[in-house]
Amino acid sequence: MTPINATTAVVPQERRLVTEIPGPRSAALAARREAAVARGVTSVVPVFAARAGGGVVVDVDGNSLIDLGSGIAVTTVGASNLQVAAAVAEQAALFTHTCFMISPYESYVAVAERLNELTPGDHDKRTVLFNSGAEAVENAIKIARATTGRNAVVAFDHAYHGRTNLTMALTAKSLPYKHSFGPFAPEVYRMPASYPFRDGGMDGAQAARRAIELMDKQVGAEAIAAVVIEPIQGEGGFIVPAPGFLTVLADWCRAHGVVFIADEVQSGFARTGTWFACEHENVVPDLITMAKGIAGGMPLSAVTGRAELMDSVHEGGLGGTYGGNPVACVAALAAIDEMTTLDLPAQARRIEDTVKSALWAVAEKLADQDRGVIGDIRGRGAMIAVELVRPGTDEPAPALARAVAAHALSRGVIVLTCGTFGNVLRLLPPLVITEDLLVEALDVLADALMSCSPR
Known part of the structure; x- marks a missing residue:
């Protein structure tokens, strides 16, 4: 090393x-x-x-x-990376906020360009920026629902997707994340994940077929807007699914017009030895959510996805006051440069x-x-x-x-x-x-x- x-x-x-x-x-x-x-x-x-x-x-x-x-x-x-700190200081001296929805700025566009380039797949992409991982997941689901005209969302056992109302519904564990905070957003369905240590020898394709059979029986493919999954489950125990699990799921989604969302909030940005964990299985998601390691400690998150999906939302339907803050954007550009250089x-x-x-x-x-x-x-x-x-x-x-x-x-x-x-x-x-x-x-x-x- x-x-x-x-x-x-x-x-x-x-x-x-x-x-x-x-x-x-x-x-x-x-x-x-x-x-x-x-x-x-x-x-x-x-x-x-x-x-x-x-x-x-x-x-x-x-x-x-x-x-x-x-x-x-x-x-x-690192928590005090000199390149990130210098970019933050320089931008803060220029302006800390205008709101991209009011007066846009180049750094937001530059981050979107970098994410469109870095994320898996060579298809045409678009990106939108937010503040937290939970915001990114919620907005990915908004995009999926707007695109498909469907309501149901499938998540998995051991999943963690955030602490907002919708993402609590997606998250599997009650304490400390969900206990006493309900009722939660409807039309969320939970399926068994691949957990090799506890699956009794079930391979990835078998585990995927188990989940697909339940989706077909309990929900119906024609009702499902999105399947959202962490390529490596984070809070659930750093569970790496058996080979083939993600591939079979993604193929089923593609065949049935279901949006496949990879939640890479924890596993993204070089953390697993590739830029994104889904690359280990050669899976190209329709939408990918990112946060955490994206900006060297500054609050920033993103959804990047297929242009036809991302552009399906009506004008003004995505955004937020602080989403893609200029200080966070320059921090992200510096952090990504460091990840590449090093x-x-x-x-x-x-x-x-x-x-x-x-x-x-x-x-x-x-x-x-x-x-x-x-x-x-x-x-x-x-x-x-x-x-x-x-x-x-x-x-x-x-x-x-x-x-x-x-x-x-x-x-x-x-x-x-x-x-x-x-x-x-x-x-x-x-x-x-x-x-x-x-x-x-x-x-x-x-x-x-x-x-x-x-x-």
Whole structure:
């Protein structure tokens, strides 16, 4: 793995602990937070950031933590990338907002041009920009409904698509995302996904046919506007569908006039070793939704798709006050340039090799000691998951996942959890992390797994 470019991080790239976690300043800020911030907003780690960049987050107490979370796959090029920061500063000095629907500006058009070029397929495309992943998903469905004249939308088990009313309906997991927030948008139908670790050997084509049979029986192809799916499911547990699953689904959609929407909010922008995860299966979606890693930490999202679909919506039917904000647009252009210059898709593939090699070594050690808690290691690029189970079973072990993440944090490494059952460790390092820093973080994670696993 090649070192990152020196221009991508100005924060010292080291793990350093000077206090317990959390330190006194973070604890004081936590008390202020409790009195000021709604309790419904939670945080994964109990430390307050002061600086971040490259592969580290430095807290207000001076602790430098290795970041294996990237703000949930957002800071792909680092949290203080110099090229992104310079573009943001220059644009902010010119103007921060006019509203593209009032007085348009070139950077919005330039982002649309880049996304039309980067996304899969060589067909004629159009793009529209928004603020969040949920907005992108909602608008993709609006486009699909306007195009087809149909209402029904199909989503899948273990899916996560956002926290707005419609995207909560699409999201599978109740707590914490949906509980007590209903009723939800109607005409959303959930189908079984491909989950190789829990599918009993079912291959991708079989899993797709299972879902298609249920769609035909329960909804009817003639009623379905869109099928929306994450090519690698994110919050559901970084589930990589079995080969053929996405292809068969996409082919069925094409045959029946159903819009195939790839939700690449978490998996896009070099994260999985290609620009977009659906490229691993050679799937060309009709519409693709993007956010997170698109703009180096600035809020921006997009829908890109076939021109005939995108242009089917009446004038004024798409947009929003802040959608495609000029500061976010120049950040996106700088971030995409950095991803290209540094060849971050290749960097993601090298990260995958390093991470999986280290994790399988830990799995073998635990199995040799009859502590086989690692049920599955999966993912692509720098989107890797470890599914933890009770030894000798496939029964989820969510308490163990929480314990391992807490142990790693106490040693200065940020590790996130996810999964329908809460038993998955997810690794999302910035793609600009150095080899030495990544290996050090994996050593800490290995120690956490060995120390926390039941004997």
